[in-house]
Amino acid sequence: MKNELVLVDTQIRPGVALLRLNRPKELNALNLQLMAELRDALAILDKDENVRAMVLTGNEKAFAAGADIHQMSGKGAIDMLLIDQFATWEQIRRLKKPLIAAVSGFVLGGGNELVMHCDLVVASETARFGQPEILLGIMPGAGGTQRLTRQIGKVNAMEMVLTGQPVSAKQALAWGLVNRVVPVEVYLDEALRLASEIALRAPLAVRLAKESVLKAQDSNLSEGLEFERKNFYMLFASADQKEGMDAFVNKRPPQFTGS
């Protein structure tokens, strides 16, 4: 793929694709071109049957320091409405395959919101998470008041959103913003290891399980349980359900095919 601001590697591990945000001089600020490349690359990988899990990373200094302030500074409300960036973010939200964030350094504003679009998050000890929009005279616009509050609770979200001050990786772990914190030397390896582990699982089960967990974020319990039940029944129509259970009964490792 001929991307410039997002580099894609599909050979890194079997079944795993790595996407790297590539605007290092601008601390991976998320401009429109980068977001479009990211959306398009993810859409292709989501349909690629050789890819079973995806890892999204930046570099040691910055995962992403937020949306591009230079690009936004002259814009009016109608410009923002016509650009309709939400459509791009919504497509990322709707990915079917698991997306794992591997983050280090600055994870700010839209960078933190992008992380919340991912399914699992591995952070380096040096990562700093923040929603600094308030310091620019605006507020978060891609989930930084809604997803963040559901994820870390009202008072913690208020602190991040109203002060604009970043929190450490350790704090982010305690608040449930990330899955694990590891030394900076190994954060990407750890994310790739997790992706490889998930890539061995039955793809249809992974897909429906992801969809079901996400449903819990925006439905009430009875709606969510009903949704879960239908997905659960559906998996009994898959060859991989027969394979997984037969492998258990016959004490052998399963060979899942995604059918």
Ligand code: DAK
């Ligand atoms: N945008 C553009 N450029 C940025 C940037 C950003 N967010 N962050 C850093 N840079 C650029 C700097 O301008 C500088 O470029 P040069 O001046 O060298 O050309 C270069 O990256 C290095 O930055 P610094 O010199 O500032 O580096 P320091 O180590 O001194 O400071 C910093 C690092 C991260 C503390 C600082 O750069 C900083 O405060 N950056 C801004 C962080 C921020 O406020 N982020 C929130 C942006 S608002 C939406 C979706 C999402 C969003 C909005 C809408 N829709 C779906 C509609 C999200 C909004 C935001 O994220």
